[in-house]
Amino acid sequence: MSALKIALTKGRTEQQVIPLLEASGVDCTAIRHKERRLIFNDLPDIHFILVKGPDVLTYLNRGAVDIGIVGSDILSEQNNQQYDMLDLGVGKCQFVLASTPEFDPNQIKRKIIATKYPNITQRYFQKIGEDVEIIKIEGSVELAPLVGLADAIVDIVETGTTLRENNLQVYARLQKVSTQLVVNQLALKQHQTAIATLIQRLSTAKQ
Ligand SMILES: Nc1ncnc2c1ncn2[C@@H]1O[C@H](COP(=O)(O)OP(=O)(O)OP(=O)(O)O)[C@@H](O)[C@H]1O
Ligand SMILES: O=P(O)(O)OC[C@H]1O[C@H](OP(=O)(O)OP(=O)(O)O)[C@H](O)[C@@H]1O
Numbered sequence: 594m595s596a597l598k599i600a601l602t603k604g605r606t607e608q609q610v611i612p613l614l615e616a617s618g619v620d621c622t623a624i625r626h627k628e629r630r631l632i633f634n635d636l637p638d639i640h641f642i643l644v645k646g647p648d649v650l651t652y653l654n655r656g657a658v659d660i661g662i663v664g665s666d667i668l669s670e671q672n673n674q675q676y677d678m679l680d681l682g683v684g685k686c687q688f689v690l691a692s693t694p695e696f697d698p699n700q701i702k703r704k705i706i707a708t709k710y711p712n713i714t715q716r717y718f719q720k721i722g723e724d725v726e727i728i729k730i731e732g733s734v735e736l737a738p739l740v741g742l743a744d745a746i747v748d749i750v751e752t753g754t755t756l757r758e759n760n761l762q763v764y765a766r767l768q769k770v771s772t773q774l775v776v777n778q779l780a781l782k783q784h785q786t787a788i789a790t791l792i793q794r795l796s797t798a799k800q
Contacts, residue, residue, distance in 0.1 A: 596640045597780075597787050598658040602667075603643035606772055609683040610662055616798035617791065638787065647671070650775075659780030660788070666749060666770045670710045676775035679792050682799040684772035688713060690765040691756055692738045692745035698764050700744070707737030708747040717747065717767050735759045 601607055601624075611621045623633045624641060634640040644652060649661040650671055661676070664684050668677070688710070690698075707728045708714045718725045728743055735755055737743040749770060750756060756763065774795065776788055 594784075594787070596634070596636070596638050597660060597784055597791065598640050598642070599660040599662060600642050600644050600649045600652045600658040601662045602646040602649055602664065602772075606646065606662060606664060606684055607643060610681060610772060613681060613683060613795060613798050617794035619791075639791075650676075653775060653777050656777060656779060659777050659784055660791075661775045663773060663775065664770055665773050666710065666713070668773060668775065669768065669770075670712050672712065673775070675778070677773055678776045679774040679795060681772040681774055681795065684770065686749045686751040686770045688717075688747060688767035688770065689750050689756075689763045690717075690745055690747055690767065691735075691750070691761045691763050693760065694762060696738065696745055696764065698745075704745060705743045706745055706747055707734055707743035709734060710747060713767065714747040717765075735761055 601610060607624070611624060615621050619639055620636060623635050631643050632641070642652070642658065646663050646667045649663040649667070650673060652658045653661040653676065662681070666688070704725045705728060706714055706718070706725050707730050709729070709731060711727045711729045714727050728737070730737065734746045734748040737746050738761065739759060745764065747767065750763070774792065781788060
């Protein structure tokens with residue numbers, strides 16, 4: 594039987610998931626000492642690649658990997674409805690609408706919202722029946738209302754430190770986020786036992 598191929602989101606997700614994988618019996622020594630390596634095929638039964646979160650579904654959709662490990666923020670932004678398999682219970686945070694204390698959520702003028710997540714933002718404002726202009730930015734989102742780029746932001750909050758340190762406050766809570774394990778449907782048939790075993794071990798490890 595060929596090895597299970599997993600695309601793991603590098604960075605924060607990788608750091609949070611490695612202990613969970615290890616508790617499930619997966620040897621992560623090579624990833625822990627990776628330096629600039631991106632592919633790990635030393636183990637006989639599980640191979641890993643490290644990719645950016647938004648690329649996980651690209652590898653999964655094209656069958657380049659069997660399993661993806663990625664935040665639900667990214668799955669939701671990419672409108673994934675096919676693959677949700679297991680909530681790993683790490684990477685917990687939430688989407689909020691935030692701005693300066695002067696912001697008036699009921700202002701009549703069409704609002705400008707800065708975010709890394711335009712689809713989630715669009716869906717939220719559509720749901721509450723408000724037409725807004727969305728500016729897509731790639732990071733340091735909290736800056737936008739401070740320098741007049743936008744009226745408010747939609748972004749991820751975990752501890753609230755970044756909002757606090759930039760004198761921003763929460764005006765609405767949109768949705769919860771956590772790290773998910775997603776499986777390619779064809780791989781699910783081909784590697785049924787191996788995937789079921791991994792999911793069962795991860796479910797036990799995360800408790
Ligand atoms: N403050 C946070 N607390 C907990 N989880 C977070 C937080 N910010 C992001 N995440 C989760 O971790 C995932 C990866 O975040 P990370 O910060 O490593 O990457 P990024 O900022 O999206 O991209 P980049 O690698 O370009 O900085 C996100 O997709 C989300 O699911
Ligand atoms: O509530 P906190 O615990 O302060 O976490 C929230 C911060 O974490 C994320 O940023 P990240 O560290 O990924 O940086 P970037 O998106 O600005 O690159 C998010 O975009 C917030 O800025």
